[in-house]
Amino acid sequence: MNLRAAIIAFSILLSSAAWAAPPFEVEDPMRGPTPIAEEADPPLISPIENKDIKRMRTYSMQPPTIPHKIxxxxxxxxxxxxxxxxARVNTEETQAPPLSVTHYMDRDSNVLAEVSPRRYFCVQCHVPQAEAKPLVSNTYQDIDGILKRLTAPATDKK
Ligand code: HEC
Ligand code: HEC
Known part of the structure; x- marks a missing residue:
């Protein structure tokens, strides 16, 4: 057998092995156990939380999530x-929290009289929340917890 024939024979062997192999055992939490080649039923759209209670920010520069429907x-x-x-001028009547000063700053930190164009499209950064369980778990830790651990006296460390 010359080299070319050997390569062809080998690749035929490989591809038939791939076909014979059992399907991937990957389970994606977003599509569930539906096989890759089939279409999953789309889940129902979860209701938007509308409790009007401000949520804790996960870190100080986090854009707060929107606690009402939009x-x-x-x-x-x-x-x-x-x-x-x-807007600043409407907050007395609406009792909504006014935008913070950062929303009036241009990229050189000059404070403008009006909302900066880069902060005009609010939902680029602020989003409402769905009443749904997270699809993917995570191991995020709050910085306060980390700082407490780092500054604890050495004897307290486990
Ligand atoms: C009808 C008045 C009204 C409109 C319109 C409105 N909001 Fe609000 N918003 C409020 C009020 C009042 C609060 C205070 C909490 C509450 O009552 O929901 C609030 C709270 C928030 C907060 C939470 C701030 C914090 O410190 O946690 C964010 C973010 C927010 N709104 C963003 C938006 C965005 C973005 C839009 C447009 C898509 C919007 N809001 C439209 C009245 C409004
Ligand atoms: C580029 C991202 C971005 C855009 C666009 C943006 N924001 Fe924010 N917003 C933030 C961040 C980050 C914070 C928290 C830190 C701060 O105040 O800058 C915040 C804070 C807020 C707060 C809380 C202020 C406070 O003092 O507690 C409100 C209310 C708010 N934004 C509303 C809005 C509205 C309404 C718009 C649209 C006109 C908007 N934001 C556009 C990023 C953004």
Whole structure:
């Protein structure tokens, strides 16, 4: 057998082995046990949490999540529904928290009179939350917990 024939024979062997192999044993938490070649039934859309209770921020520079529904709120170049409540001048009437000063800063940290264009499209950073279990678990630790561990006296460390 010359080299070329050997390579062809080997690749035929390989591909038939691949076909014969059992299907992948991967279970994706988002599609469940449905095999790759089949289509899963899409899960129902979870309701949006609308409790009006501010949630804790996971770290100080986290954009706070939105604690109310935003269905149908218009945000485009003509109108920004969020600012109808959250703009400084409207907060007395609406009792919504005003935007923080960072939203008025341009990228060189100059404070502008109006909301900076880079903070105009609120939902780039702020999102409402669904009443749903997380699809993927994680091992995130709060910095307060980490600091406590790091600064604990050596004898307390396990
Ligand atoms: C009808 C008035 C109103 C509109 C419109 C509105 N909000 Fe709010 N928002 C509030 C009020 C009032 C609160 C305080 C908590 C509560 O009552 O829900 C709040 C809370 C928030 C918070 C939480 C702040 C924090 O410190 O935790 C965020 C973020 C937020 N809104 C973003 C938005 C975004 C983005 C939009 C537009 C898509 C929007 N809001 C539209 C009234 C409004
Ligand atoms: C580029 C990301 C980004 C965009 C766009 C943005 N924000 Fe924020 N927002 C943040 C971050 C980060 C914080 C928390 C730190 C801070 O205050 O800057 C925040 C804080 C807030 C807070 C809480 C303020 C406080 O003092 O507790 C409100 C309310 C808010 N944003 C509303 C809005 C609204 C309404 C818009 C749209 C007009 C918007 N944000 C656009 C990132 C963003």
């Amino acid at each position: 269905d149908g709120y218009q945000i485009d170049k003509n109108y920004n529904r969020c600012l109808a409540c959250h």
